[in-house]
Amino acid sequence: MIPPRYDRTAASAVLAGLVHPGLFTTPTGGERRLIPYTSNGVIAEAGSHLTLSQRLYLEKFMRPCPPGQVTVATHRITWTDSSGVPCTGHYRQGGLGPIMPIAARETTLALWRSLGADVELTARIARLTPDEQAVLAGTTTDQEPREILRIGVEAAGRTLAQHALLSADRPDLDARGFAGALRDGGIFLAVAGQWYWELQASTLRRGMIPVRFTGDGPLRYTAGSVDVLRRMKDATIADAHAVMLKATTVDGLTEEEAVHKYHDELDLISRQYALLAPDTRPHCLARTAIVPALADVYVETFGRLLDVITIEESAQAVADDGDATSFLVPDMNCRHCQGTIRAVLEAMDLTVHEVDLVSKRVTVADFRSPRNRRRAFEAIRDGGYTVIGGA
Known part of the structure; x- marks a missing residue:
């Protein structure tokens, strides 16, 4: 077996070869469906428009983004999707x-x-060569070809749902029109090129977005938004390079040894930045070959589904079984999330049986006590994730 090999250019080429011709065909709308949801107001800290979780994440991971750049949600919702997964x-x-x-x-x-x-x-x-498989394993977070594409689809959904926090600024656009304007304004491409991956997923989980649109016309980021995104991305790259430099010089480790030793500092996202050549500014590997086609089919499919989906607010809440060893994390959406949640639980000396991305289910051997279970849930929530007990 060829060992994993880090090569962003080669990985982009492999992904481009997988998606043509005609990977993203538009599904039909399907049957009509009613989806109930529950809604709760988001409570900010006194004297701020940010919640505690939002403020802490901003201060620790979004420097130098100013608080005034951030738009936040007013409501948080929960629902069960058509596949039976809580969201x-x-x-x-x-x-x-x-x-x-x-x-x-x-x-x-x-x-x-x-x-x-x-x-x-x-x-x-099936036709990928061992070298192509090694490039995907060494360069991408999710490694497996179909999983990489699957997470790319989810990233498109995150882009649409998160930017909808700004939809009040464009009252001239309905849901279908807003999605089309995101595509036509190049916002899907902007997220793939200017954001860094963890920023999108983590801010979405917390109901916040650190960009603003310009006024009338096409949906575009303001110059200030582009500048803040660039500086946040540069800060993340610099942090990753600093950890790697210390590991390979002061500690005398190889790159592979450094990634292994400093796994917490170089998580599955930052690791990819730590291995970049100096003065390289990365964008999503799929940006050129995949994102434009994905954006087209995503927006078209979204429009079709709007015609068959009806939503209805419900007062019913999800029950929490205080004794279950299996629970759900609805906003777990990639291998990075999977690794983070597993690491949190294992750091508490819990044996983890399953962290499944598709069902959003996490199963441990035994929590030992209801108090320990609550502590584990609190630790996961501190990472910005939702926990629903009694899965």
């Missing part, structure tokens, strides 16, 4: 409302099913 999301009062995260999730599910049924994709994956 969480946010919306901002005065905007397009809870339909945006709910319909985005259904769009993601529809495109996941399309990927799973694509026999030509299966054949192309």
